[in-house]
Amino acid sequence: MIEVEGLTKTYGEARGIDNISFHVERGEILGFLGPNGAGKTTTMRILTCFMPATGGKATVAGYDIFEESLKVRSRIGYLPETVPLYTDMQPPSYLAFVAGLKGLPYRRIKPRVEEVMEQVGLTHMAHKYIGELSKGYRQRVGLAQALINDPEVLILDEPTIGLDPKQIVEIRSLIKGLGGERTIILSSHILPEVSMVCERLIIIDEGKVKAMDTTANLLKGMGTAVRVEARIGGPADEVEKELGALAGVRVVTRTAPSNGELAARYLVEFANGDGGGHLISRLAARHAWDLYELIPAKLTLEDIFIKVVTKEEGVAS
Amino acid sequence: MRNVLFIVNKELRSSFNSPVALVTITIFTALIGYYFYNIFASFSTLSFQAQTNPVEAKQYGALNVTEFVIRPFFGIMSLVLLIMLPMLTMRSFAEEKKSGTMELLLTFPVRDIEAIMGKFFGCLALFFLMLALTFPCMALVAYFGEPEWGVIGAGYVGMVLLASAFIAMGLFMSSITENQIVAAILSFAALLVLYMIGYTAAYAGEWLNVILSYLSFTAHFESFAKGVIDTSDVNYYLLFVIFFLFLSMRSLESKRWRG
Ligand SMILES: Nc1ncnc2c1ncn2[C@@H]1O[C@H](COP(=O)(O)OP(=O)(O)O)[C@@H](O)[C@H]1O
Numbered sequence: 001m002i003e004v005e006g007l008t009k010t011y012g013e014a015r016g017i018d019n020i021s022f023h024v025e026r027g028e029i030l031g032f033l034g035p036n037g038a039g040k041t042t043t044m045r046i047l048t049c050f051m052p053a054t055g056g057k058a059t060v061a062g063y064d065i066f067e068e069s070l071k072v073r074s075r076i077g078y079l080p081e082t083v084p085l086y087t088d089m090q091p092p093s094y095l096a097f098v099a100g101l102k103g104l105p106y107r108r109i110k111p112r113v114e115e116v117m118e119q120v121g122l123t124h125m126a127h128k129y130i131g132e133l134s135k136g137y138r139q140r141v142g143l144a145q146a147l148i149n150d151p152e153v154l155i156l157d158e159p160t161i162g163l164d165p166k167q168i169v170e171i172r173s174l175i176k177g178l179g180g181e182r183t184i185i186l187s188s189h190i191l192p193e194v195s196m197v198c199e200r201l202i203i204i205d206e207g208k209v210k211a212m213d214t215t216a217n218l219l220k221g222m223g224t225a226v227r228v229e230a231r232i233g234g235p236a237d238e239v240e241k242e243l244g245a246l247a248g249v250r251v252v253t254r255t256a257p258s259n260g261e262l263a264a265r266y267l268v269e270f271a272n273g274d275g276g277g278h279l280i281s282r283l284a285a286r287h288a289w290d291l292y293e294l295i296p297a298k299l300t301l302e303d304i305f306i307k308v309v310t311k312e313e314g315v316a317s
Numbered sequence: 318m319r320n321v322l323f324i325v326n327k328e329l330r331s332s333f334n335s336p337v338a339l340v341t342i343t344i345f346t347a348l349i350g351y352y353f354y355n356i357f358a359s360f361s362t363l364s365f366q367a368q369t370n371p372v373e374a375k376q377y378g379a380l381n382v383t384e385f386v387i388r389p390f391f392g393i394m395s396l397v398l399l400i401m402l403p404m405l406t407m408r409s410f411a412e413e414k415k416s417g418t419m420e421l422l423l424t425f426p427v428r429d430i431e432a433i434m435g436k437f438f439g440c441l442a443l444f445f446l447m448l449a450l451t452f453p454c455m456a457l458v459a460y461f462g463e464p465e466w467g468v469i470g471a472g473y474v475g476m477v478l479l480a481s482a483f484i485a486m487g488l489f490m491s492s493i494t495e496n497q498i499v500a501a502i503l504s505f506a507a508l509l510v511l512y513m514i515g516y517t518a519a520y521a522g523e524w525l526n527v528i529l530s531y532l533s534f535t536a537h538f539e540s541f542a543k544g545v546i547d548t549s550d551v552n553y554y555l556l557f558v559i560f561f562l563f564l565s566m567r568s569l570e571s572k573r574w575r576g
């Protein structure tokens with residue numbers, strides 16, 4: 001449905017994105033993950049024909065984004081990061097305007113507007129001006145305009161940014177319900193969001209693709225590395241040194257004891273295997289240190305993300 | 318064509334929700350009404366005196382409503398439009414760029430030329446409303462005297478052409494900046510220069526004189542005020558409009574390139 005090959009964009013001297021390639025199947029929900037400035041918006045703006053790339057090529061819904069941009073544009077729905085809307089219009093007339101420009105036949109416009117307003121839960125806000133709506137409802141108007149032409153491809157740039165937690169949950173479940181036949185690309189810098197909604201993830205940073213796999217595989221790939229959190233009472237420097245010397249330990253991070261606690265916390269990361277909880281308890285016994293807590297923890301998506309973008313080894317890109 | 322109509326429709330809706338357009342139209346109508354009242358009142362006084370005092374009548378020649386009312390009326394209107402139209406056009410693209418709505422507009426399946434034509438005809442439609450509000454003045458003239466309808470018709474045609482040129486210039490200025498005020502000032506300045514070079518042309522060298530007078534708005538407006546629709550003047554305005562709409566299109570395209 002979407003084929004991207006070697007897409008590159010430079011802003012004058014500055015880097016936008018650098019040689020990005022990926023493809024998305026019909027009906028797939030793809031997460032575009034990366035910190036601020038990674039190049040998510042740039043990629044989406046190119047795919048939606050808002051601006052041309054400096055190099056590379058891409059097709060959306062079977063049409064080249066440079067050669068047949070009008071065909072591409074009539075088959076997509078796009079929600080930009082800033083949700084730019086005409087604040088001096090009411091949602092129904094705004095949506096009718098977008099429906100018209102997206103080529104809906106005249107007689108289909110009014111029913112379709114009502115349908116989409118219903119779908120995104122806007123019906124009771126119909127009489128308000130968009131400028132008077134809360135951020136959450138504006139997001140719904142933004143989604144509604146993207147959906148109005150029932151597009152094959154939906155491109156959503158950080159759709160929950162700036163919303164409060166309740167709105168985030170609502171918008172997220174709305175987006176989840178949009179899948180099916182439709183192909184969706186959704187960008188975010190929030191991991192739980194993409195892992196909840198997307199089947200497949202592309203992690204990008206500094207304009208480059210760092211990792212690309214199904215959400216499950218990305219988690220599995222990291223599953224062998226294990227982190228153990230231990231709270232040990234003993235001479236802190238020595239404890240840290242001895243922990244670091246254990247077999248298979250990659251990193252030890254020490255946290256000073258918090259209020260009321262006697263012992264410092266150590267975050268011990270083992271490269272693979274079952275982890276080394278047993279090694280730590282033996283070590284503590286040998287030195288007669290007090291072992292207050294021993295908590296094994298699997299690496300989360302957050303850890304993967306940090307690893308991938310901080311360029312640590314461990315995840316093949 | 319369909320897309321153009323949708324954009325015109327949207328522009329008009331937005332305009333009636335925006336104080337700028339309403340204030341502009343109100344001020345225009347008030348100014349025109351005020352000037353018309355002045356010209357018409359002094360004309361009535363003169364013609365009344367002429368009826369009672371044959372000596373004075375001779376002094377003024379035949380008192381002609383076209384000469385004394387209609388022509389100054391359009392002259393003043395052209396000047397008022399020069400000041401007011403940049404305020405109608407300033408928001409067209411500048412506001413869309415500033416608020417980011419341009420990003421959505423340009424990702425809809427709309428050609429750049431359609432977006433520009435939509436904005437152009439949107440402004441023109443508002444201008445027609447302004448123009449319609451001046452009709453009562455002419456009705457008043459017709460009620461009290463016998464105006465030459467040909468001159469009035471030509472005057473209005475001239476006004477539409479002149480306003481089209483002002484609007485095209487205003488759209489271009491709005492397309493090169495994100496700041497509405499800057500857009501208004503730039504288009505006002507550019508229009509004023511084009512308005513005035515006709516006067517300075519007389520002092521320029523011979524061939525420069527010809528060029529400057531050709532470029533000037535005023536020279537091309539005179540024939541309309543005399544009741545003549547000259548194709549070369551019509552062509553001048555049409556070329557002017559096409560040229561600046563074309564420049565606006567290039568400006569939009571370059572926006573895409575620079576992102
Ligand atoms: N209009 C622009 N002019 C210059 N640089 C830009 C522009 N837009 C984005 N960039 C740069 O391109 C890089 C990628 O930005 P962006 O695509 O917005 O990242 P993201 O959406 O992932 O936060 C950043 O380094 C940013 O500074």
Ligand SMILES: [Mg+2]
Pocket residue numbers: 037040041042081157158
């Ligand atoms: Mg972004």
